[in-house]
Amino acid sequence: MAALTPTPAPAPPSGSTTAPGRRGRGGASLLRWTILLVIGAYLLFPLLAMLEFSTRGAEGRTAEGRTAEAWRAIGEDPQLVAAIATSLQLAVLTVLGMLVLLLPTMVLVQLRLPRLHRVLEFVCLLPLTIPAIVIVVGLGPIYAWVGYLVGDSPLTLAFVYVVLVLPYAYRALDAGLRSFDLKTMAEAAQSLGASWWSVILRVVVPNMRAAILSAALISVALVLGEFTIASLLNYPTLQVQVNNIGKRDASLSVAVSLAALLFGFVLLLALSFAGRRRARASE
Amino acid sequence: MPFFAFVAVFLLWPTGIVISGALTGPDGTFSLEHLATVTGSVHLAAFGRSVWLSLVTALIGAVGGALLSWAISTRPGSGGGESRLRRVVTAFSGVLAQFGGVMLAFAFLATVGLQGWLTLLLRDLLGIDLFAGGNWLYDMPGLVLVYCYFQIPLMTIVFLPALDGLRKQWREANESLGGSAWHYWRHIAGPILAPAFAGSFLLLFANAFSSYATAAALVSQGGPIVPLQIRNALTSEVILGQADIGYALAFGMVVVVAVVMSLYALLQRRTARWLR
Secondary structure (H helix, E strand, O other): HHHHHHHHOOOOOOHOOOOOOOOOHHHHHHHHHHHHHHHHHHHHHHHHHHHHHOOOOOOOOOOOOOOHHHHHHHHHHHHHHHHHHHHHHHHHHHHHHHHHHHHHHHHHHHHOHHHHHHHHHHHHHHHOOOOOOHHHHHHHHHHHHHHHOOOHHHHHHHHHHHHHHHHHHHHHHHHHHOOOHHHHHHHHHHHHOHHHHHHHHHEEEEEEEEHHHHHHHHHHHHHHHHOHHHHHHOOOHHHHHHHHHHOOOOOHHHHHHHHHHHHHHHHHHHHHHHHHHHHHOOO | OOOOOOOHHHHHHHHHHHHHHHHHHOOOEEOOOHHHHHHHHHHHHHHHHHHHHHHHHHHHHHHHHHHHHHHOOOEEEEEEEEHHHHHHHHHHHHHHHOOHHHHHHHHHHHHOOOHHHHHHHHHHHHOOOOOOOOOOOOOHHHHHHHHHHHHHHHHHHHHHHHHHHOOHHHHHHHHHOOHHHHHHHHHHHHHHHHHHHHHHHHHHHHHHHHOHHHHHHHHHOOOOHHHHHHHHHHHHHOOOOHHHHHHHHHHHHHHHHHHHHHHHHHHHOOOOOOOO
């Protein structure tokens, strides 16, 4: 499992970044903190402003005028609640679709068709180089067919979202696949009479739970934050509704935005811990 | 394999439609007509502004993000492992860089919008009117400010691994030979990091160039940059034949991004020589 974390050394004490610099590094330490303060302020101030903005009362910006009205309204706006539900369902569908399509393909390529490895990698990273706004221009006719075949529902967005999350999911899964000797295990399983699917479900999946979790979390984050395609295909997902609501009720939009950003932060922090547990398991 | 069929339908086919749509005339034969309408009008100016915006924000983002990743990278000499600060900043950067979109536009409306916190604070405390020079937030200066908000975090994410690749031994060798910190950065770390820095810069450029959500939420009317003009072309019901312009604009974007990403791939190969 060392491939993912080249230096799985024990974490240093949390205060290590504040510890006084070693000899001659006082200047560097000062510089370090100046940078952290300046850029940190630039990055954090807008978030604080969102908190301030979303709790303004009718009387304006006095301390007494604070109200959680906008935050309460999140749960009361039917459109918003529906959009959140849509986005969450989309996230689940996308993760499932991604796993069902990508994982067996990656396993198959690694075991049987190693020559396709570069092709697969190239295809998976391709969505990074084709902007979503370009895909959406060409997507019109295809979604006309999708609507005709499976019905016109926002959930059909999951098809194109699977493609969008490919680069990120591929990297996470690839790291997981490299972390154990797939070939030996698969051959052992098959010599004992296991079928293809049982190799994947009972050998591959249990060995890369952490990688699958990483791929899933990053996909969820991307789907919940996606706006371009949903908005131009006119499907009311969370981001699209946040944008629409912003035109009539700015504080509500700001409150939802901040809540979503915090949710994303928690997701990604969980992601970093998923990676950490994997590192510890390998020791 | 179903996987490749799926990708073909939902990634390659749309791209193919865009390219063929851009390169065929109204009678269905090969023609550069649509591309010509794009190069000879307001659209060309939009491409210019898009490139300018991407260059400026990629530059600011690359410098700011490199400094930030240096500040949170593991201290030289304190061994491996991830500090808590680094973990938090990385997750935070991930949110802003990949998850932000529309929400970042609202963050800046709440900060420096007409009723934003900072706007009101400056007005009440210092008597400064942020909007004395016109409604800049909804135009190019505003876009620069907001784009940097996801460019700096993105740079932090992509540049950290390069900083991690610097070996402690190199710094020690420099010190034991009597070199100063300046010597270290000028002759050792600088040249090694240069390709990684340039590569990240290109990645940031492509990211800003193809970004749509933040700009769309901030600028609800009109289209100073290419992605917004594509929106106009897609949503316009007034003028016929706008779809063709959408194809041509999208084709232009593919060309620009493809060139930038190919350069990036070349640089990546160079970077891999020393780091890792």
